[in-house]
Amino acid sequence: MTATLSGAKGFKAARPSDEAIVVRGVSKRYGQVQALGGLSMGGLNAGDLGVGSPDGVNLELRRGELTALLGPNGAGKSTLIGLMLGLESPSSGNVRVLGGDPRLPQTRTRLGALPQDLSLPAGMSVRELLTLYAALYPRPLAVNAVLELCDLTSQARQRASTLSGGQARRLGFGMSVIGDPELLFLDEPTAAMDVQSRQVFWAGVGAMQARGKTIVLTTHYLEEAERVADRVVLLSAGRVIADGTPQQIKAGVKGATVRFVSRLDLTALRALPDLLEATLTPEEGGCKRATLRTREPERLLAAVFATGAELSELEVSRATLEEAFLNLTASSREMTA
Amino acid sequence: MTQIQTTTLPAQATRVPALRMFTALLRAELTRLLRNRAFLVPSLLLPIMFFALFALPNVQGKLGGISAGPYMLVSYAAYSLVSTALFAFGVATAAERASGWMRQLRITPASPLSYFAARIMASLFMGLGSVLLLLLFARVVGGVSIAAGPLALVLLRLLLGMVPFALLGLALGLALGPAGAAPTANLINIPLMFASGIFFPLDVAPKFIQTLAPYLPAYHYGQLGWTAIGAAPAGSQAMHWLVLAGYSALFLTLCLWAYRRDEARRGG
Numbered sequence: 309m310t311a312t313l314s315g316a317k318g319f320k321a322a323r324p325s326d327e328a329i330v331v332r333g334v335s336k337r338y339g340q341v342q343a344l345g346g347l348s349m350g351g352l353n354a355g356d357l358g359v360g361s362p363d364g365v366n367l368e369l370r371r372g373e374l375t376a377l378l379g380p381n382g383a384g385k386s387t388l389i390g391l392m393l394g395l396e397s398p399s400s401g402n403v404r405v406l407g408g409d410p411r412l413p414q415t416r417t418r419l420g421a422l423p424q425d426l427s428l429p430a431g432m433s434v435r436e437l438l439t440l441y442a443a444l445y446p447r448p449l450a451v452n453a454v455l456e457l458c459d460l461t462s463q464a465r466q467r468a469s470t471l472s473g474g475q476a477r478r479l480g481f482g483m484s485v486i487g488d489p490e491l492l493f494l495d496e497p498t499a500a501m502d503v504q505s506r507q508v509f510w511a512g513v514g515a516m517q518a519r520g521k522t523i524v525l526t527t528h529y530l531e532e533a534e535r536v537a538d539r540v541v542l543l544s545a546g547r548v549i550a551d552g553t554p555q556q557i558k559a560g561v562k563g564a565t566v567r568f569v570s571r572l573d574l575t576a577l578r579a580l581p582d583l584l585e586a587t588l589t590p591e592e593g594g595c596k597r598a599t600l601r602t603r604e605p606e607r608l609l610a611a612v613f614a615t616g617a618e619l620s621e622l623e624v625s626r627a628t629l630e631e632a633f634l635n636l637t638a639s640s641r642e643m644t645a
Numbered sequence: 646m647t648q649i650q651t652t653t654l655p656a657q658a659t660r661v662p663a664l665r666m667f668t669a670l671l672r673a674e675l676t677r678l679l680r681n682r683a684f685l686v687p688s689l690l691l692p693i694m695f696f697a698l699f700a701l702p703n704v705q706g707k708l709g710g711i712s713a714g715p716y717m718l719v720s721y722a723a724y725s726l727v728s729t730a731l732f733a734f735g736v737a738t739a740a741e742r743a744s745g746w747m748r749q750l751r752i753t754p755a756s757p758l759s760y761f762a763a764r765i766m767a768s769l770f771m772g773l774g775s776v777l778l779l780l781l782f783a784r785v786v787g788g789v790s791i792a793a794g795p796l797a798l799v800l801l802r803l804l805l806g807m808v809p810f811a812l813l814g815l816a817l818g819l820a821l822g823p824a825g826a827a828p829t830a831n832l833i834n835i836p837l838m839f840a841s842g843i844f845f846p847l848d849v850a851p852k853f854i855q856t857l858a859p860y861l862p863a864y865h866y867g868q869l870g871w872t873a874i875g876a877a878p879a880g881s882q883a884m885h886w887l888v889l890a891g892y893s894a895l896f897l898t899l900c901l902w903a904y905r906r907d908e909a910r911r912g913g
């Protein structure tokens with residue numbers, strides 16, 4: 309999409325919009341630290357970089373989609389979420405959420421958020437906390453329905469501060485959805501959850517998706533993103549370095565892993581074309597198990613077969629999102645470093 | 646890039662009336678206050694204990710030209726309210742901020758104003774509650790009481806006059822953090838009470854304290870209370886209010902400085 313909007317006026321025009329969130333040219337600086345957009349200044353002088361544009365982050369998130377924000381620590385995920393929630397103001401650029409300014413109460417009425425560092429006040433029960441949150445929104449869900457959704461019905465009378473880590477995250481999820489928001493932010497939602505909590509949580513997210521909610525989540529668990537996200541946005545050093553469906557991102561990395569057992573040694577393996585990385589582990593009978601990462605598995609295998617070596621237990625696997633992630637963040641670091 | 650065509654405009658965003666939010670937040674604040682026994686019980690007992698120790702043995706004489714019993718009852722009501730303003734509002738609000746609860750509420754439609762109003766109201770309730778307990782104790786155990794009319798005037802003046810002390814507590818909380826603020830606030834509060842004639846009548850205080858007292862906010866705070874029950878005035882009402890307003894401005898400036906310093910530190 310190449311829509312150019314000149315000045316803030318373009319945003320104010322009342323029009324039905326597909327975008328739940330529009331981020332344009334946004335950067336954020338904290339003192340000397342460039343957290344988002346702009347040139348990465350971490351330990352470097354601007355002059356040392358030579359390349360790079362001072363442009364900020366551009367991003368459009370469509371209604372009804374579940375977008376996963378991924379990136380290493382310090383990539384700018386939490387900063388971006390803070391800007392989208394209106395907790396921070398951008399140093400440059402413009403953030404529009406549901407057609408409005410997220411810093412205004414009328415916009416915040418329509419969004420909910422589970423923060424990464426959830427704060428549960430001492431002295432209030434699970435039910436009291438949910439009742440308080442329900443009173444802040446015009447059309448809240450029923451407290452009992454939310455208790456059921458996050459599987460805390462039997463803990464309803466318990467003090468919120470005495471919940472286990474997973475239960476507390478589930479309560480945080482309940483607090484984020486009780487206002488029946490159109491847009492839901494989940495920052496590292498499953499970080500402290502055990503398997504059972506995770507199941508309850510993803511069922512709840514599924515229920516919210518079924519209600520047509522737009523969901524933005526950050527996670528370190530790439531398999532989760534791969535499973536639930538309609539779209540993946542990859543951040544590194546304050547920039548968007550990849551943006552697409554999980555399939556598109558994986559396809560963008562043509563990598564694959566090839567495994568087999570043979571008598572080939574490391575020197576023979578290193579002579580193979582298109583090899584990115586090779587590891588060998590010894591097996592019985594003088595054989596070695598080779599694990600090879602490559603961008604072109606077909607050409608690499610053709611060369612292996614050409615050596616005439618005997619292979620067993622041959623296995624070829626496409627790149628997982630995790631490999632794509634490592635690949636992309638590594639190459640973006642090469643570009644900026 | 647393909648686009649999903651949705652032509653429906655978002656439903657008109659309605660808001661919850663501010664009063665309903667305030668009521669919900671106030672109920673939450675009061676619930677938390679009442680359940681925080683480890684804080685509440687000593688806070689309510691301390692003024693009564695000091696009154697019993699320092700005031701009850703000396704209720705017979707005269708202070709400020711009036712009977713010493715009611716005079717010292719007003720003194721310890723003032724101590725109780727200053728403590729409430731410092732700790733229950735000031736230091737505790739800074740702790741709320743440090744815990745992330747305030748930031749979390751900022752994601753909701755609740756306005757910071759209704760949150761602060763709820764905290765102020767909860768602190769006022771607690772202050773009133775502690776004064777009522779003290780009055781009850783003084784009447785039942787010491788036979789000391791104040792007539793309803795003057796008492797209403799005392800409460801009105803002393804509740805309004807809590808402002809500078811609330812701001813001082815907040816500034817200490819913001820500057821020193823939740824753990825360090827409480828002992829420091831005590832370190833200021835107790836000597837302040839002695840030097841302002843609250844714990845101990847100024848008539849019997851050493852000369853240097855008598856000289857120092859008129860420069861302290863708690864002295865003027867006490868004067869507002871004592872004169873409400875007919876004690877001989879020392880300076881005009883307007884001057885007492887002016888000094889308290891001046892201290893409020895000073896402590897507010899300190900709050901803003903500490904807040905900015907803390908924000909910058911968090912951001913970096």
